[in-house]
Amino acid sequence: MTTYLIKGASIVGAEPTDLLIRDGVVAAVGRDAAAPGAEVIDADGLIALPGLVDLHTHLREPGREDAETVMSGSRAAALGGYTAVCAMANTDPVADTAGVVEQVWRLGQAAGLVDVRPVGAVTVGLAGERLAELGAMATSAAAVRIFSDDGHCVSDPRLMRRALEYVKAFDGVIAQHAEEPRLTVGAQLHEGELSGRLGLAGWPAVAEEAIIARDALLAGHVGSRLHICHVSTAGSVEIIRGAKRAGIRITAEVTPHHLLLTDARAESYDPVFKVNPPLRTDTDVAALRAGLAEGVIDAVATDHAPHAVEDKECEWQYARPGMLGLETALSIVMSTKSLSWDGIAERMSRVPARIAGLDGHGRDPAPGVPANLTLVDPAATWVVEPAELASLSRNTPYAGMELPGRVMATFLAGRPTVLDGKATK
Amino acid sequence: MTNLEQSPDRGGITGHLLSAADLDAAAATQVLDTAAELAALSDRSVKKLPTLRGRTVVNLFYEDSTRTRISFEAAAKRLSADVINFSVKGSSVSKGESLKDTALTLQAMGADAVVIRHAASGAPHRLARWVDGSVVNAGDGTHEHPTQALLDAYTMRSRLGRLSGLTVAIVGDVLHSRVARSNALLLNTLGADVTLVGPPTLLPVGVDSWPVKTSYDLDAVLPTVDVVMALRVQRERMEDSFFPSAREYARRYGLDAARLRKLPEHAIVMHPGPMNRGMEIAPDVADSPRSTIVEQVANGVSVRMAVLYLLLGGQV
Numbered sequence: 001m002t003t004y005l006i007k008g009a010s011i012v013g014a015e016p017t018d019l020l021i022r023d024g025v026v027a028a029v030g031r032d033a034a035a036p037g038a039e040v041i042d043a044d045g046l047i048a049l050p051g052l053v054d055l056h057t058h059l060r061e062p063g064r065e066d067a068e069t070v071m072s073g074s075r076a077a078a079l080g081g082y083t084a085v086c087a088m089a090n091t092d093p094v095a096d097t098a099g100v101v102e103q104v105w106r107l108g109q110a111a112g113l114v115d116v117r118p119v120g121a122v123t124v125g126l127a128g129e130r131l132a133e134l135g136a137m138a139t140s141a142a143a144v145r146i147f148s149d150d151g152h153c154v155s156d157p158r159l160m161r162r163a164l165e166y167v168k169a170f171d172g173v174i175a176q177h178a179e180e181p182r183l184t185v186g187a188q189l190h191e192g193e194l195s196g197r198l199g200l201a202g203w204p205a206v207a208e209e210a211i212i213a214r215d216a217l218l219a220g221h222v223g224s225r226l227h228i229c230h231v232s233t234a235g236s237v238e239i240i241r242g243a244k245r246a247g248i249r250i251t252a253e254v255t256p257h258h259l260l261l262t263d264a265r266a267e268s269y270d271p272v273f274k275v276n277p278p279l280r281t282d283t284d285v286a287a288l289r290a291g292l293a294e295g296v297i298d299a300v301a302t303d304h305a306p307h308a309v310e311d312k313e314c315e316w317q318y319a320r321p322g323m324l325g326l327e328t329a330l331s332i333v334m335s336t337k338s339l340s341w342d343g344i345a346e347r348m349s350r351v352p353a354r355i356a357g358l359d360g361h362g363r364d365p366a367p368g369v370p371a372n373l374t375l376v377d378p379a380a381t382w383v384v385e386p387a388e389l390a391s392l393s394r395n396t397p398y399a400g401m402e403l404p405g406r407v408m409a410t411f412l413a414g415r416p417t418v419l420d421g422k423a424t425k
Numbered sequence: 426m427t428n429l430e431q432s433p434d435r436g437g438i439t440g441h442l443l444s445a446a447d448l449d450a451a452a453a454t455q456v457l458d459t460a461a462e463l464a465a466l467s468d469r470s471v472k473k474l475p476t477l478r479g480r481t482v483v484n485l486f487y488e489d490s491t492r493t494r495i496s497f498e499a500a501a502k503r504l505s506a507d508v509i510n511f512s513v514k515g516s517s518v519s520k521g522e523s524l525k526d527t528a529l530t531l532q533a534m535g536a537d538a539v540v541i542r543h544a545a546s547g548a549p550h551r552l553a554r555w556v557d558g559s560v561v562n563a564g565d566g567t568h569e570h571p572t573q574a575l576l577d578a579y580t581m582r583s584r585l586g587r588l589s590g591l592t593v594a595i596v597g598d599v600l601h602s603r604v605a606r607s608n609a610l611l612l613n614t615l616g617a618d619v620t621l622v623g624p625p626t627l628l629p630v631g632v633d634s635w636p637v638k639t640s641y642d643l644d645a646v647l648p649t650v651d652v653v654m655a656l657r658v659q660r661e662r663m664e665d666s667f668f669p670s671a672r673e674y675a676r677r678y679g680l681d682a683a684r685l686r687k688l689p690e691h692a693i694v695m696h697p698g699p700m701n702r703g704m705e706i707a708p709d710v711a712d713s714p715r716s717t718i719v720e721q722v723a724n725g726v727s728v729r730m731a732v733l734y735l736l737l738g739g740q741v
């Protein structure tokens with residue numbers, strides 16, 4: 001295994017220093033860190049961050065390998081600075097058994113570009129009717145800790161309560177896609193002035209907020225952990241703030257796109273801007289940014305959702321919801337200027353690693369720590385060119401935008417997955 | 426997005442007609458004036474003008490709407506255009522060909538104009554990105570139906586002599602109505618005052634930012650209007666609890682003989698069709714002399730002739 005000497009990197013924004021990476025760990029940090037025969041990486045001007053951790057990734061394999069595979073998604077993740085991703089369960093077949101989660105986990109191991117941690121479905125087939133074998137998935141080789149029916153809300157309150165209770169046995173957490181389905185029948189776009197004008201059925205903020213409020217109360221009642229996926233409204237931020245104050249064990253994530261874009265993008269009827277939950281308003285964006293900076297929102301998660309061309313090059317209401325996110329997330333967060341380097345490390349690595357129970361991730365580079373880290377050039381800018389992304393799909397909402405920050409290198413367990421801004425495989 | 430705009434060199438309008446908002450007052454007035462001229466020609470038994478000879482107009486209908494398709498077809502044929510009807514049944518569309526693939530086919534055929542009716546809001550906007558010809562929105566989902574608004578404006582102007590300063594009530598299922606959206610925009614552009622009337626469940630969220638007034642009380646609105654337009658209300662809306670029953674809807678928002686008497690002497694009654702007689706409009710109201718429903722159909726052909734003529738730059 002090659003030894004690497006990273007010279008002149010600023011660890012989470014501190015004074016520049018050198019890092020020695022050997023045998024999968026950070027062996028030494030400091031100007032005297034050296035080893036004969038080490039390959040030197042010039043990191044002058046670069047920021048070293050703990051490898052990013054994504055709580056919410058759709059890798060599409062098995063089932064839609066035309067849109068993304070574990071391999072292509074892993075490459076996109078590494079290029080985005082990620083060392084771990086939680087792969088959502090809404091594949092075909094659904095990841096609702098030990099067999100499927102182990103398959104995804106093994107594919108991730110084989111790809112070797114990022115730690116792929118499968119999320120297990122809460123209910124059989126995501127149908128919301130009966131619990132999947134959560135314990136079997138937890139004790140499988142994939143060691144599942146996060147369970148989610150993402151794409152669907154666990155809307156039955158009794159079933160949600162049971163799921164919250166049941167996963168306590170193995171320190172699991174339920175990640176809820178908060179959407180009251182009776183309030184979003186046919187919904188296409190944030191319910192507001194624009195949905196009315198464009199004649200697209202509205203997705204009201206209350207459909208998200210009502211479920212978050214209900215589930216926070218349920219989690220408090222049974223003393224369980226609850227995680228809220230892709231929080232999108234100002235009202236949700238307030239509810240989560242109140243729940244945390246009340247001592248409820250609730251965590252929440254926000255996507256880069258909800259931190260940047262608003263429903264105004266839908267005016268073109270271009271479904272590249274169709275996503276679930278939908279893009280909201282300026283007020284929501286401001287509240288989400290503030291909530292993230294403050295820590296009411298614990299983490300940034302991409303909700304990376306690749307889709308084949310034919311699922312996006314069509315009429316808005318027939319298009320599938322979702323956007324690419326892995327390769328642009330860090331740049332988008334940087335562009336919002338709402339977080340310091342420490343804030344970025346906290347919200348994109350340390351805290352999500354803690355939520356997912358990933359001990360080897362989310363730790364700042366220091367002697368003895370597993371070498372999961374990424375080097376970012378904060379001065380570089382780049383223009384998003386959909387065809388140049390590593391994802392098999394092209395549905396980025398940022399096409400043509402110039403973004404700050406470029407991932408120059410990523411290390412997974414001491415091995416480079418990205419060098420000179422290029423994936424190593 | 427300005428799609429139907431003044432062309433300085435020709436004084437015409439060019440591009441697409443996707444939304445009534447694409448028309449400013451001058452362009453909208455030009456359409457209405459041109460429609461009047463074309464109607465006068467038709468009255469002089471000149472049934473067919475050579476204006477669009479050699480041009481191809483495609484009627485691309487993803488929804489069954491015989492009346493709108495026939496209206497566009499008649500308009501195009503009276504201008505001597507070649508008309509191709511592309512409808513869901515009996516074409517590749519029903520086999521699931523995508524809108525984009527269909528667009529590329531039409532592009533290869535050299536369609537000069539594509540008239541599209543589609544169940545999905547915004548489908549004409551998508552189509553306009555994929556074809557070079559002019560796209561005319563003949564009704565998209567619950568979004569807009571700009572030629573319906575033009576023919577309604579034409580009908581009001583010919584009955585009442587003006588549009589500016591008219592008070593128009595549009596009554597019913599505004600939420601799901603493309604006719605209401607296009608009329609609200611166009612009538613506002615042309616200086617009329619629009620009031621949208623219906624139960625709160627059928628007025629869209631955000632309607633307060635539209636250039637209109639709103640009311641839940643039809644009887645309070647009627648005495649001051651010049652025009653009352655009843656929108657079609659689908660009975661399925663009851664199943665979704667937008668209102669409790671057809672009977673209650675008719676009682677609160679239906680145009681019946683008693684309500685007709687509350688209107689000023691000169692006021693007219695409109696309906697975009699097809700009607701649910703007994704629901705949003707009573708049979709005796711639909712058939713009364715104040716009703717313009719039959720004229721609306723005839724005016725539709727003239728207005729659509731004008732739109733095609735102006736978009737395709739025909740010469741008289």
Ligand SMILES: [Zn+2]
Pocket residue numbers: 150151152177229230276277
């Ligand atoms: Zn989701």
